[in-house]
Amino acid sequence: MGQFSDKKGGLATQRHTGRRQVLSVIRDAGQIARIDIADKISGSPATVTAITAELLAEGLIEEHTPETPPSGSPRGRPRVALKIRGAAHMLAGIKVAAHAISVCFLDFEGQEAGQFEAEMPKPALSAPELVAFLDETLRKACEKIGVPLARLSGVGLGVAGIIDAPRGLVYWSPILTARNVPLRDLLAARLPMPVFIDNDANLVAKAEQLFGEGKGVRDFIVVTIEQGVGMGIVIDNRIYRGTRGCGAEFGHTKVQLDGALCRCGQRGCLEAYVADYALLREAGTLNLPDSPTAHARLDTLFQAAKDGDEAAGLIFHRASRMFALGLANIINIFDPALIILSGERMKFDYFYAQEVLDAVKSSVLQIDAPLPDIRIHKWGDLMWAKGAAAYAMEEVSDMSVQEMGKDVG
Amino acid sequence: MGQFSDKKGGLATQRHTGRRQVLSVIRDAGQIARIDIADKISGSPATVTAITAELLAEGLIEEHTPETPPSGSPRGRPRVALKIRGAAHMLAGIKVAAHAISVCFLDFEGQEAGQFEAEMPKPALSAPELVAFLDETLRKACEKIGVPLARLSGVGLGVAGIIDAPRGLVYWSPILTARNVPLRDLLAARLPMPVFIDNDANLVAKAEQLFGEGKGVRDFIVVTIEQGVGMGIVIDNRIYRGTRGCGAEFGHTKVQLDGALCRCGQRGCLEAYVADYALLREAGTLNLPDSPTAHARLDTLFQAAKDGDEAAGLIFHRASRMFALGLANIINIFDPALIILSGERMKFDYFYAQEVLDAVKSSVLQIDAPLPDIRIHKWGDLMWAKGAAAYAMEEVSDMSVQEMGKDVG
Numbered sequence: 092m093g094q095f096s097d098k099k100g101g102l103a104t105q106r107h108t109g110r111r112q113v114l115s116v117i118r119d120a121g122q123i124a125r126i127d128i129a130d131k132i133s134g135s136p137a138t139v140t141a142i143t144a145e146l147l148a149e150g151l152i153e154e155h156t157p158e159t160p161p162s163g164s165p166r167g168r169p170r171v172a173l174k175i176r177g178a179a180h181m182l183a184g185i186k187v188a189a190h191a192i193s194v195c196f197l198d199f200e201g202q203e204a205g206q207f208e209a210e211m212p213k214p215a216l217s218a219p220e221l222v223a224f225l226d227e228t229l230r231k232a233c234e235k236i237g238v239p240l241a242r243l244s245g246v247g248l249g250v251a252g253i254i255d256a257p258r259g260l261v262y263w264s265p266i267l268t269a270r271n272v273p274l275r276d277l278l279a280a281r282l283p284m285p286v287f288i289d290n291d292a293n294l295v296a297k298a299e300q301l302f303g304e305g306k307g308v309r310d311f312i313v314v315t316i317e318q319g320v321g322m323g324i325v326i327d328n329r330i331y332r333g334t335r336g337c338g339a340e341f342g343h344t345k346v347q348l349d350g351a352l353c354r355c356g357q358r359g360c361l362e363a364y365v366a367d368y369a370l371l372r373e374a375g376t377l378n379l380p381d382s383p384t385a386h387a388r389l390d391t392l393f394q395a396a397k398d399g400d401e402a403a404g405l406i407f408h409r410a411s412r413m414f415a416l417g418l419a420n421i422i423n424i425f426d427p428a429l430i431i432l433s434g435e436r437m438k439f440d441y442f443y444a445q446e447v448l449d450a451v452k453s454s455v456l457q458i459d460a461p462l463p464d465i466r467i468h469k470w471g472d473l474m475w476a477k478g479a480a481a482y483a484m485e486e487v488s489d490m491s492v493q494e495m496g497k498d499v500g
Numbered sequence: 501m502g503q504f505s506d507k508k509g510g511l512a513t514q515r516h517t518g519r520r521q522v523l524s525v526i527r528d529a530g531q532i533a534r535i536d537i538a539d540k541i542s543g544s545p546a547t548v549t550a551i552t553a554e555l556l557a558e559g560l561i562e563e564h565t566p567e568t569p570p571s572g573s574p575r576g577r578p579r580v581a582l583k584i585r586g587a588a589h590m591l592a593g594i595k596v597a598a599h600a601i602s603v604c605f606l607d608f609e610g611q612e613a614g615q616f617e618a619e620m621p622k623p624a625l626s627a628p629e630l631v632a633f634l635d636e637t638l639r640k641a642c643e644k645i646g647v648p649l650a651r652l653s654g655v656g657l658g659v660a661g662i663i664d665a666p667r668g669l670v671y672w673s674p675i676l677t678a679r680n681v682p683l684r685d686l687l688a689a690r691l692p693m694p695v696f697i698d699n700d701a702n703l704v705a706k707a708e709q710l711f712g713e714g715k716g717v718r719d720f721i722v723v724t725i726e727q728g729v730g731m732g733i734v735i736d737n738r739i740y741r742g743t744r745g746c747g748a749e750f751g752h753t754k755v756q757l758d759g760a761l762c763r764c765g766q767r768g769c770l771e772a773y774v775a776d777y778a779l780l781r782e783a784g785t786l787n788l789p790d791s792p793t794a795h796a797r798l799d800t801l802f803q804a805a806k807d808g809d810e811a812a813g814l815i816f817h818r819a820s821r822m823f824a825l826g827l828a829n830i831i832n833i834f835d836p837a838l839i840i841l842s843g844e845r846m847k848f849d850y851f852y853a854q855e856v857l858d859a860v861k862s863s864v865l866q867i868d869a870p871l872p873d874i875r876i877h878k879w880g881d882l883m884w885a886k887g888a889a890a891y892a893m894e895e896v897s898d899m900s901v902q903e904m905g906k907d908v909g
Contacts, residue, residue, distance in 0.1 A: 253867055262865075310743060337835050337865060337867060337869075340833060346754070346755075347756065348825055419754065423752055423753050424749060426741070426743050460664075
């Protein structure tokens, strides 16, 4: 990256990189003095002063004078710190799940400004139906939260499935009845602000990086289990997407030759052993009491296993062993510093019980070095939506920086 | 990384990055004029002139006047090009395999200056035995090729197993009877030049990047099958090693829960289905004619399968299906532009027959985009050694650049 690596416009790129780094350091720190920014990015104080003057002029950051001066400050005069100006932008994040659409608003500081939820009319929609429903839901959310639609600087959209984020294309998603839907552009055509779309697991990784367990960790992996099994990979502080934008696919890696049938039409996928539908498929063999929803049936199955039903126990036993095998493979391939297990299903302890972690340990390469840190982060749909809003926040932030770069570069 | 990203010494880092980029552009191009370097790195001609003057003064590059001036050159005056000065450094690369040690010498231009091979006294040695044998073999190679040992600027060592390259530590290798051997430092203590060590598959990736199919490809993956199954990952033009230096482990990812027993002591590893020892283990069940070596036994088994022996055919059939499953998993996870299948065993066509590629295709995510390019590159031990020498060349090149950076930064 740096001064020489972009084919277009050496100096403009240099300026742009500097501006992005300064903004990112301020965001990470919360509040920070200019001199400390210069230290963190190994830049000269003069450069930092020039860059922060521009960011102040555009209203992206603001000055903040702490009430109590830090000790050691000369003559007790408080040192002026810089912080992100929350009011600079308002962003919306939308997570589309099979059962519901969740919306979350964030200001430019990353402070939550409101939440909204709407039930999906049916689990899978046509492209026009989904776009109309997203448009309608976003407008309702704006009304309820009290933010005019025109006030939004960007919308981030998280969708399960195979997404080419740079092209805004949904190759396949369980919530769409059609393939190859240019969902980003379809939605953007109905809205007055830019739209960004990504695989939902990548957005969880983005949220973990900005607000969660991944803060300050250069390389980490997020694994999510819900309707499917998702993965987000952060390498060198960036989401790794692969050549066609559809890398980091974990749920459809094969854990068994000619194994269980998967929703994707292939056999032996990890999802076909551990996702909700896989557990419920096997649960159909048991004599469980009726449940109104898939969620409730899963709870009933889990309770039966807890209460000692042997067959129910075997379902979870195999699922957790397959999950451990998959996790061990990811560790063997990436040797990451940190793995975050995330998603609603983490409330069931069969996937992260000590015996699962032991199984992971016994399937990774045996070396005299500690295993990666494996952390559990339970959260619901609204946190996924927060990830989508955070994605929009970063993209909008980058656009602001680029536009300014053009003016001054 | 760029001007701001290194915590130590902003300007020196900037200079260092520029010098490394210039050297790398010259190496990639073969011969290139200063103005074209400036274009490629988006730097100013003045900066490029300053950097190349330093590289010329240190003797790392030299001027080269083409005999026929390029068309369009003003007044037919030949434009002076720059090239790497081959004589600047001589590097040795060593690949240690179970049966033999191969040595390859490269000059700083990457031109091969000689080869040497020696049989291993036994397949696995103690650390002192291996170090003594490496030392002795390198000295013999110098004598045979006619290069004084003191003339070598660096030695690269490629070893199968789990290697922490930055620390020079061999966690485990099939050629060592002990674990956790600081092999780099043990060998460096007996030699007058720096030693670099890495997993052999990473060195194949390095050789492919510098001289082979990976030239100019930003992200690619190399998979090797020989005694074991290896993988080298190049992301963003750099070898990906993971946090503990032991990432990119492919042979011990699990393809079957509670599957075949592996040399590593675990069950269900890909290696336990496709590596030499796995094929030979199953061949033990058949009535094949005696063979003097493992290599010859493998050839006999392959011939039997070709001749229609059904059991021999089943051995290769399962191995190739498992291999296809593993490759598909790698594609699902990385979505790379290119996969290079490399190593001696590629001469057997069961691993890359059309049916294997078809099996890969039917196990990766089905999207309306072409599969990654999968290329076969057959080569022997001496090419692995060339990769080791190329690794040393790059490390030494980097050291030269850093030392100069100190002088002038």
